[in-house]
Amino acid sequence: GAVVSQHPSWVICKSGTSVKIECRSLDFQATTMFWYRQFPKQSLMLMATSNEGSKATYEQGVEKDKFLINHASLTLSTLTVTSAHPEDSSFYICSARDSSRPQETQYFGPGTRLLVL
Amino acid sequence: GENVEQHPSTLSVQEGDSAVIKCTYSDSASNYFPWYKQELGKRPQLIIDIRSNVGEKKDQRIAVTLNKTAKHFSLHITETQPEDSAVYFCAATLDSGGGADGLTFGKGTHLIIQP
Numbered sequence: 724g725a726v727v728s729q730h731p732s733w734v735i736c737k738s739g740t741s742v743k744i745e746c747r748s749l750d751f752q753a754t755t756m757f758w759y760r761q762f763p764k765q766s767l768m769l770m771a772t773s774n775e776g777s778k779a780t781y782e783q784g785v786e787k788d789k790f791l792i793n794h795a796s797l798t799l800s801t802l803t804v805t806s807a808h809p810e811d812s813s814f815y816i817c818s819a820r821d822s823s824r825p826q827e828t829q830y831f832g833p834g835t836r837l838l839v840l
Numbered sequence: 841g842e843n844v845e846q847h848p849s850t851l852s853v854q855e856g857d858s859a860v861i862k863c864t865y866s867d868s869a870s871n872y873f874p875w876y877k878q879e880l881g882k883r884p885q886l887i888i889d890i891r892s893n894v895g896e897k898k899d900q901r902i903a904v905t906l907n908k909t910a911k912h913f914s915l916h917i918t919e920t921q922p923e924d925s926a927v928y929f930c931a932a933t934l935d936s937g938g939g940a941d942g943l944t945f946g947k948g949t950h951l952i953i954q955p
Contacts, residue, residue, distance in 0.1 A: 757942045766929060767884065769942040782942075783841070816883060818943075825939030828874055831883040 726750055727819050729832035736807055737840055744802045744835045746817030752797040753819035757829060758790075761814040773800040797822070807839045842867040844932050846946025854954050859920055861949045863930035864912040870932040872940045873913050875904060877926045878948075884929060888915070891935070917951075925953045 726749040736742050746756055754775045759767040771792055772780045779792035791803040800819075804811055814836050818829040843866040853859045865873075871892035876884035890897045890904045890913065897904050901920075906913040917924055927950050931943040 755939065759943075766945045766947045767943070769944065772942050814881075820939045825937075826935075828886050828889060829940060829943070831885075833883050834881075836881075 725821060725827075725830045727817065727830045727832040729815075729817060729835050731835060732833060733836040733838075735838045735840065738808050739806055742804045742807055742837060744804075744815055744817075744837075746800045746802070746819065746832050748798045748819045748821075748830070751819075751821040751823065753800075754797065754822040756794060756800040756817055756819045758792065758800075758802050759816045759818070761816060761834075763814075767816065770802075804837065807837070809839045812837055812839045842870055842932055842944040844930060844944050844946040846930050846949060848949060849947065850950045850952070852952040852954055853920055855920055855922060857920055859915075859917045859924070859951055861915045861928055861930070861951070862912060863914070863932075863946050864910075865932040865944075866911065867932070867934075868908075868911065869934050870944075872933050872935040873904070873906060874931050874943070875915050876929045876931065876945075878929060879926050887928075920951075920953045922953050922955060925951060927951070 728747045730745045756773040758770045761767045770785045773792050773794040775794045781787045794800040816834040817832045820829045846863045874889035878884045901918045903916040927948045929948045930946040933941045933943050
């Protein structure tokens with residue numbers, strides 16, 4: 724159990740376009756999901772906390788108008804990178820917390836590799 | 841906000857020897873400290889975690905110790921094997937009872953097991 728999926732697994736886009744990444748909890752409900760970004764050979768950096776039915780909470784330095792987060796259901800959160808530029812190229816990973824078992828750790832998705840040309 | 845420092849950045853040990861990775865955190869409110877193993881291009885995998893109400897936790901060859909007063913925690917891997925080679929991350933966050941908040945990660949340690 725406790726499976727989190729992401730789609731797509733990788734995406735290549737042109738500079739200036741928008742890209743949507745989906746994060747799904749497959750076998751549990753997740754009131755809260757998290758979005759992280761990882762540049763090559765670096766650590767994971769928390770971008771935002773996504774709460775079902777309410778606005779996301781962004782970490783300092785993360786532009787909320789550039790990284791749009793929607794958590795419209797208990798199993799799906801989406802991250803849209805708007806007007807993507809080469810510096811947005813990164814590995815985006817989501818994680819989800821099982822609403823029924825909050826004492827357990829958050830479960831990570833497999834990540835989405837974004838390359839902006 | 842929380843800040844997590846992790847050392848060393850690279851650790852090379854002989855197969856069968858022990859490996860120790862150390863982390864310090866800044867926010868005394870943090871009470872949940874997981875450790876992750878990440879292979880190239882893959883998601884982080886939880887290998888062990890500890891909460892602030894205990895000082896040590898062990899799972900077979902892996903153990904974690906926590907010193908709340910000094911705000912540091914360490915990962916210990918004994919009898920290292922080639923498959924232990926990977927990047928290891930420590931993390932810290934607050935769990936206020938409704939589940940852990942988003943994680944603040946250390947910069948990672950590249951563990952190399954020499955045959």
